[in-house]
Amino acid sequence: xxxxxxxxxxxxxxxxxxxxxxxxxxxxxxxxxxxxxxxxxxxxxxxxxxxxxxxxxxxxxxxxxxxxxxxxxxxxxxxxxxxxxxxxxxxxxxxxxxxxxxxxxxxxxxxxxxxxxxxxxxxxxxxxxxxxxxxxxxxxxxxxxxxxxxxxxxxxxxxxxxxxxxxxxxxxxxxxxxxxxxxxxxxxxxxxxxxxxxxxxxxxxxxxxxxxxxxxxxxxxxxxxxxxxxxxxxxxxxxxxxxxxxxxxxxxxxxxxxxxxxxxxxxxxxxxxxxxxxxxxxxxxxxxxxxxxxxxxxxxxxxxxxxxxxxxxxxxxxxxxxxxxxxxxxxxxxxxxxxxxxxxxxxxxxxxxxxxxxxxxxxxxxxxxxxxxxxxxxxxxxxxxxxxxxxxxxxxxxxxxxxxxxxxxxxxxxxxxxxxxxxxxxxxxxxxxxxxxxxxxxxxxxxxxxxxxxxxxxxxxxxxxxxxxxxxxxxxxxxxxxxxxxxxxxxxxxxxxxxxxxxxxxxxxxxxxxxxxxxxxxxxxxxxxxxxxxxxxxxxxxxxxxxxxxxx
Amino acid sequence: xxxxxxxxxxxxxxxxxxxxxxxxxxxxxxxxxxxxxxxxxxxxxxxxxxxxxxxxxxxxxxxxxxxxxxxxxxxxxxxxxxxxxxxxxxxxxxxxxxxxxxxxxxx
Amino acid sequence: xxxxxxxxxxxxxxxxxxxxxxxxxxxxxxxxxxxxxxxxxxxxxxxxxxxxxxxxxxxxxxxxxxxxxxxxxxxxxxxxxxxxxxxxxxxxxxxxxxxxxxxxxxxxxxxxxxxxxxxxxxxxxxxxxxxxxxxxxxxxxxxxxxxxxxxxxxxxxxxxxxxxx
Ligand code: SF4
Numbered sequence: 001x002x003x004x005x006x007x008x009x010x011x012x013x014x015x016x017x018x019x020x021x022x023x024x025x026x027x028x029x030x031x032x033x034x035x036x037x038x039x040x041x042x043x044x045x046x047x048x049x050x051x052x053x054x055x056x057x058x059x060x061x062x063x064x065x066x067x068x069x070x071x072x073x074x075x076x077x078x079x080x081x082x083x084x085x086x087x088x089x090x091x092x093x094x095x096x097x098x099x100x101x102x103x104x105x106x107x108x109x110x111x112x113x114x115x116x117x118x119x120x121x122x123x124x125x126x127x128x129x130x131x132x133x134x135x136x137x138x139x140x141x142x143x144x145x146x147x148x149x150x151x152x153x154x155x156x157x158x159x160x161x162x163x164x165x166x167x168x169x170x171x172x173x174x175x176x177x178x179x180x181x182x183x184x185x186x187x188x189x190x191x192x193x194x195x196x197x198x199x200x201x202x203x204x205x206x207x208x209x210x211x212x213x214x215x216x217x218x219x220x221x222x223x224x225x226x227x228x229x230x231x232x233x234x235x236x237x238x239x240x241x242x243x244x245x246x247x248x249x250x251x252x253x254x255x256x257x258x259x260x261x262x263x264x265x266x267x268x269x270x271x272x273x274x275x276x277x278x279x280x281x282x283x284x285x286x287x288x289x290x291x292x293x294x295x296x297x298x299x300x301x302x303x304x305x306x307x308x309x310x311x312x313x314x315x316x317x318x319x320x321x322x323x324x325x326x327x328x329x330x331x332x333x334x335x336x337x338x339x340x341x342x343x344x345x346x347x348x349x350x351x352x353x354x355x356x357x358x359x360x361x362x363x364x365x366x367x368x369x370x371x372x373x374x375x376x377x378x379x380x381x382x383x384x385x386x387x388x389x390x391x392x393x394x395x396x397x398x399x400x401x402x403x404x405x406x407x408x409x410x411x412x413x414x415x416x417x418x419x420x421x422x423x424x425x426x427x428x429x430x431x432x433x434x435x436x437x438x439x440x441x442x443x444x445x446x447x448x449x450x451x452x453x454x455x456x457x458x459x460x461x462x463x464x465x466x467x468x469x470x471x472x473x474x475x476x477x478x479x480x481x482x483x484x485x486x487x488x489x490x491x492x493x494x495x496x497x498x499x500x501x502x503x504x505x506x507x508x509x510x511x512x513x514x515x516x517x518x519x520x521x522x523x524x525x526x527x528x529x530x531x532x533x534x535x536x537x538x539x540x541x542x543x544x545x546x547x548x549x550x551x552x
Numbered sequence: 553x554x555x556x557x558x559x560x561x562x563x564x565x566x567x568x569x570x571x572x573x574x575x576x577x578x579x580x581x582x583x584x585x586x587x588x589x590x591x592x593x594x595x596x597x598x599x600x601x602x603x604x605x606x607x608x609x610x611x612x613x614x615x616x617x618x619x620x621x622x623x624x625x626x627x628x629x630x631x632x633x634x635x636x637x638x639x640x641x642x643x644x645x646x647x648x649x650x651x652x653x654x655x656x657x658x659x
Numbered sequence: 660x661x662x663x664x665x666x667x668x669x670x671x672x673x674x675x676x677x678x679x680x681x682x683x684x685x686x687x688x689x690x691x692x693x694x695x696x697x698x699x700x701x702x703x704x705x706x707x708x709x710x711x712x713x714x715x716x717x718x719x720x721x722x723x724x725x726x727x728x729x730x731x732x733x734x735x736x737x738x739x740x741x742x743x744x745x746x747x748x749x750x751x752x753x754x755x756x757x758x759x760x761x762x763x764x765x766x767x768x769x770x771x772x773x774x775x776x777x778x779x780x781x782x783x784x785x786x787x788x789x790x791x792x793x794x795x796x797x798x799x800x801x802x803x804x805x806x807x808x809x810x811x812x813x814x815x816x817x818x819x820x821x822x823x824x
Contacts, residue, residue, distance in 0.1 A: 007815040011803045018800040022770070027572070029615045038739065039770060047618060049642050050653050051574035080652055095652075097573035121740065151805045151815070157777035158749055158808070161742025238746050239716060277754060279807050286816040348648055419638060420646035428637075430648045480636045 001062050001371060002147050002293045004112045011154070012109050015116055019043050020102035027099065042160075043105075044118030048423050051095045055118040056108060060128035060146035060170070061089030061374040068361035068372055070111040075354040078104050083357070085342060085350040087414055087465060088167070089127050089374040090118060094421055122160045123153035123234075126168045129178045130373040133294060134383040136331040139189045140197045141294045142172035145226070148282065148290055152227050159234045163241035164249035166234075167206075179376060179492035181205045181214045182468060184251045185233065192220050199226055203233060203263065204255030207462035212252040213496050215260035217267060225271075227281035232271035236263070297369035297384055302334025305387075312391035319394050321443060322405035327390060336387050338368070340380040340397060341404040341412060345437045348430055349415035350378035359400050367393050377414055377453075379407065408453060409446040410519070411437040414465045418458025418475060419482070425458035427475025427482035432456055435512045440519075449519060452532040455490070468492035470533050471518060472499040473511065484511040488518065488544055489536045497537075502545050514548055521547045564601045565592040565625050565632065566608045567642065568617035576642045576654070577617060579608040585617060587654065589632050589643050594625060663794055664760070664782040673710055673731060689733055692717050695725075703728060712764070715743040719751045726757050734780065736765035745778045752779030753809040772797050777808050 004012070019039075026036040040046075044055035056071070063071075071091055075083050078100045079093040086092055096104060108114055117124055126146045133141045149168055153159070159166075169183040180186025182205045192198030198220040205214030221229050233251075240258075242248045255263045313320045328337040340360065343349050352360070360380060364372050367389045368382035375381055385393060397403040406412050413436070416422065418429030433456055440446055455469030459476075466472030468490040476483045483505035490499030506514045521544050522532050530538070566579035577585040578592035586592065595604040601622050608620045624635035634640050645653015662671045673687040678694050687708030695702065695711045702709055703725075710731030711722055722729065732751055734744040744763065751757040762782040763775050772783060776798065785794070804812050813821070 005819065007803055007818060011801060011805075011815070014801050014803075018770075027615065029613075033571075033612070033618050035768070038768070047569055047574055049638070050576060050645060051569075099572055121742075154805050155774070155801060156806055157774035157804075158745040159742070160774055161740055161745065161771075235746050239718065239743055243715075243741055243743075273754060279753070280817075281807065283816055283820055285820045289819065419641060420648055425638075428641075428647060430646075434648065482637060 001064060002143070002290065008112070012112070012114050015114065016102065016105040016109055019105060023098060023102055038120065042117065042120040042122065044115035045098070045101060046119065048094065048421050050421065052098055053421070054093045054096045054101060054104065054115060056091050056093070056113060056115050057118050057125040058089050058091060058374050059150050060126055060132070060143050061130055062143060063372040063374065065361040065365040065370045065372070067111045067113055068357050068364070070107060070113065072354040072357035072361065074104055074107060075357065082351050082353045084417065085352065085374050085378050085380070087376045087378060087463065088125055089376055090125055091374070116154060119165070121162045121164050123156065123166045123168065126150050126170060127178055127376055128169065129171045130375040130381040131177060131328065131337055131383065132172055133296070134330050134337050135173060136329060137175065138172040138331070139191055140172050142170040142189055144291050144294050145187065145189065145199070146170045148227070148287070149230070152230070152281070159238060162238055163243045166251070174494055176494040179468065181496040182207055182492055183214065185230065186214050190220055192222055196223060198222050201229065204252040204260070206250050206252040207465060207467045208250065209247050209460050210253065211462070211467040211498050212256060213498065215255060215263070217260060217264040223287065224282065224284070225275070228274045228279070229271050232267050232274050236266050236270055299332050299335065300386070302386060304333045306334065308388045309390055318405060319391060321447060322394055322403060323390065324447070325405050325409060326407040330384070334387055336385050336390060338382045338385045338390060338393060339407045340382065340402050341406050342379050343406060343412045343437070344401055344404045345411055345441045346434060349413050349433055356400055356402060359396065360402070363393060363396055377412070379412070405443065406446060408451045410440045410449050410452045410454065411446060412453070413437070414455040414469070416457050416464035422458060424461060425475065426477035427458050427484065429456040429458040429464055429475055432473060432484060432508070432511055436515050439512050439516060449523070450529070450531055454515070465492065467498050469499055470536070471515060476505055482508055484508065486514055488541060489533065491533055500541055502541060503549050517547050518544055563594055563596050563625055563627060564604070564622040565589070565594050566605055566620050566622055567639070568608070568611070568620035570617055571615055579604065579620065583607065585611065589634070592632060594627060594632060660784040661787060661789060662782060663785055663791070667791065673708070675712070687730065689731060692721060696721060699725070713747050715741045717747065719747060719755055723755050726755055729759055731760040731762060732757065733762045733764050736763060736767055739766045739768045739771065745774065748775065748778040748780050749808060769793065769797050773801065777804065777810050779809050
């Protein structure tokens with residue numbers, strides 16, 4: 001994985017010093033809250049319901065063992081012993097005191113981490129595929145390009161006060177685990193005409209109040225042109241994106257109002273002018289330097305099958321279930337990708353205790369070349385595990401409450417913090433997730449239902465991705481009471497679709513039954529081994545709607 | 553943004569977050585800030601509520617609290633109860649982690 | 660408002676003239692783009708320094724052919740969050756090769772001066788009480804950059820490959 005050199009280190013340290021002085025000015029009364037707010041937001045410090053919240057960047061979701069240990073240390077020393085992994089592949093601490101934040105940033109800097117641009121109307125942490133470097137059909141590791149974009153976008157002087165926040169996602173192959181079509185800019189590495197990596201660039205996707213699927217405007221943009229092309233998009237957006245209305249300020253609204261064709265034309269025109277200026281964006285040697293950091297780890301030559309694995313599968317049914325759902329094929333024979341569910345029934349989606357973080361850090365040092373990935377679905381991934389090691393890995397996870405075999409099943413939800421923490425929320429999300437998980441706790445039933453993605457947001461901002469849930473649940477407030485609106489048929493992968501609202505909202509007491517009705521309707525209609533989303537796409541909303549509202 | 557102030561509500565108290573650590577605080581009759589809702593000063597009617605909020609404002613320039621606002625409460629046999637789910641959660645802590653927030657101290 | 664130009668306090672020799680106001684008989688004047696376009700010939704006939712204000716979102720295209728006659732272009736920031744002026748400034752400096760004064764006016768935060776300078780702005784209207792020490796500090800908080808702009812600073816990428824040569 002990428003390692004800082006002297007320059008990256010120095011810049012992060014200077015940023016900590018700068019932020020420390022901003023905090024000192026605030027505490028000394030030299031800055032009012034109005035003046036301080038934009039400064040703290042540029043460094044990921046929010047004020048939530050109970051306390052400040054600090055969002056720490058996990059660039060493209062990649063962490064090393066020592067970094068994970070540091071996250072655990074911070075949780076213990078400055079927070080309340082846990083952290084929350086988010087859909088942006090970041091981690092959030094919910095209880096830091098403002099006075100401690102400079103010290104936290106110092107600690108983070110020692111392991112090459114920071115909170116730079118984790119909020120504010122700037123280019124945010126770049127997200128990517130959690131299987132990067134390990135998936136079979138990958139054209140190239142998307143983290144090479146994510147890192148290049150990270151550097152280019154860090155303290156970009158022109159694009160730090162954009163109309164609104166700006167999110168990038170990069171994937172190295174067509175299969176999309178990074179939801180690139182729901183980002184302001186989504187990038188897919190493709191093979192260029194010269195056989196070298198090039199980029200399909202999607203623009204204008206997003207969720208929030210007005211969900212939209214991004215448009216492909218740049219086809220096979222060559223590697224040497226990538227940054228100039230992105231700079232052109234950013235400039236068109238910076239100059240023309242709406243600034244009069246918070247809800248119309250994202251680039252998706254600009255693309256929608258111009259039309260994708262016109263957006264493409266404007267970007268190409270600007271791109272031509274940018275390249276004409278001949279600004280050197282990215283020396284070829286720099287691409288090679290960064291590429292070198294993402295070379296394959298020192299794999300052993302192993303047989304495809306593992307006797308140890310086969311023996312364990314025969315012996316432990318729960319482990320067998322885990323392998324079925326949580327383990328994915330690896331591009332190297334004898335290896336596997338292991339996913340750690342952060343969705344134990346009764347738990348809080350995406351939360352991990354400091355002890356769990358330490359354990360995972362130790363396990364990856366032992367079993368996965370010291371790398372961990374955070375997924376946008378709020379789970380963790382160990383990308384390079386020998387098949388021989390899967391069983392001991394799982395046993396250690398299981399003992400710490402991290403061995404649930406439920407990845408992508410009906411108890412694996414994306415859940416935003418909702419009204420339990422978030423100052424913008426209309427309703428709670430976490431308790432709804434917990435109740436649904438409890439109702440479907442039976443593993444056999446979960447496995448029988450198969451892949452079913454439930455995504456829950458506590459308000460229209462859609463941090464819980466409800467627009468792209470197979471079942472999406474949105475908390476709404478009706479005169480101080482929480483209600484939940486259900487939508488169906490969304491999908492964040494390469495088959496991208498937006499979920500459709502199915503009908504009037506349900507109360508907190510009704511919502512779990514409603515989910516069960518949806519599931520029963522699906523099971524009745526399912527043909528062969530259709531997944532929920534396939535059945536939904538075949539039969540549409542009507543049968544679900546009928547069942548849901550029949551008794552009302 | 554969730555609606556958390558209700559201009560027509562009759563009985564209200566003033567809350568804010570403390571500057572140094574962001575903790576939830578309530579404005580008291582003594583003119584200072586308490587971590588506990590039971591200590592808060594309650595006002596009735598539009599005028600008195602506005603006065604209460606105004607008397608809490610100096611704490612902003614004194615760097616004690618951030619963004620004080622009025623919120624609706626009911627007073628039942630001396631117990632002050634927030635009207636909205638939001639303020640109930642701010643008063644107690646996350647509903648899914650009873651070991652955290654102010655409720656942890658009560659337990 | 661005090662003015663910091665090229666790193667030190669400078670007297671403001673310019674007068675901003677509203678669209679309806681009479682032009683003073685002498686001295687440098689700054690007019691809006693609208694007025695510039697409407698009264699271009701009259702203004703060019705004056706024997707005084709000339710400046711134009713670009714409001715947020717106004718691109719330099721309309722004044723590109725006049726740039727050699729303009730000693731100053733003011734870039735307006737109506738509120739600190741409105742970042743369009745950064746693009747306007749870069750376009751002026753980098754694309755159109757403008758060499759006169761680019762002045763930032765409006766709501767500007769301490770923490771924005773550096774980025775503005777990187778975009779080619781060389782004069783800043785600052786709040787009363789601003790010290791040069793504060794200005795210098797803000798300009799030097801970050802010593803490295805990852806992007807090439809018209810300010811000519813070598814980027815980290817360039818430094819890397821220089822040092823390994
Ligand atoms: S969706 Fe709404 S409630 Fe949930 S975290 Fe985002 S802003 Fe908060």
